[in-house]
Amino acid sequence: MKRDRILRKIIPTFAEEHLKPPSEAFATLVRAVIGQQVSRRNAEAIWERFNNAFASPATPADVLALEVAALQQMGMPKRKAEYILDLALHFKERKVNPESWQDMDDEAIIRELCAIRGIGRWTAEMFLIFNLHRADVLPLDDAGLIRAISQHYYSGEPVSRFEAREVAQAWTPWCTVATWYLWRSLDPIAESE
Structure with a gap:
């Protein structure tokens, strides 16, 4: 990353910011599912309503006590509500084992998480980053x-995944760090909250 002239300019701008300590695995995944394919503002509003529905941080059992309709009233589409209930069931029935994730490599965790309905690679990667x-x-x-990447490395021109991967080769083994600073450069509050 030291050789990347773009990041050398971006990083000092956000040097005082950092990722927050992780929440419980279940809460992080619920929040990631809520955030799928919606604006940050909508995701935050739904997340707030979700949290307000419980006296303390929601457990899988708490969530399973709700009906799909109750989750929909929080602003979730029916399918997303079903995904969150399925996620809660996986945790309650111990079909996932968060205690083992620290010892697993990234791809193994991604495979385990992607076996849960409603969790794809993007959601699993957000979990790896934020939790x-x-x-x-x-x-x-x-x-x-x-x-x-388009804005900073290609003057706003469209960028393919291949081109993005080429740029990111210089960041290994710190791709998460580079990604986080690039997010910051677009929206200084979007990812640190």
Whole structure:
């Protein structure tokens, strides 16, 4: 990353910012599912309504006590509500084992998470970044990352995944760090909250 002249300019601008400590794995995944394919503002509003529905941080059992309609009233589409209930069921029935994730490599965790309905590669990568704080995650399906690479490295011209991967080769083994700073450069509050 030291050789990347773009990041050398961006990083000092946000040097005082950092990722927040992770939430519980379940909460992080619920928040990631809520955030799929919606604006940050909409995701934050739904997340706030979700949190307000519980006296303390929601557990899988708490969520399973709700009906799809209750989740829909929080602003979630029916399918997303079903995904969150399925996620809660996976945690409650111990079909996922968060305790083992620290010892697993990134791709193994992605495979385990993608076995849950409603969780795809992007969601799993966001989990690796924001919950497990993995250092070398390159979320090529993230529109914000692609937009930042386009803006900073290609003068706003469209960028393919291949081109983005080429730029990111210089960041290994710190792709997560580079990605985070590039997100910051687009929207200084979007990813640190």
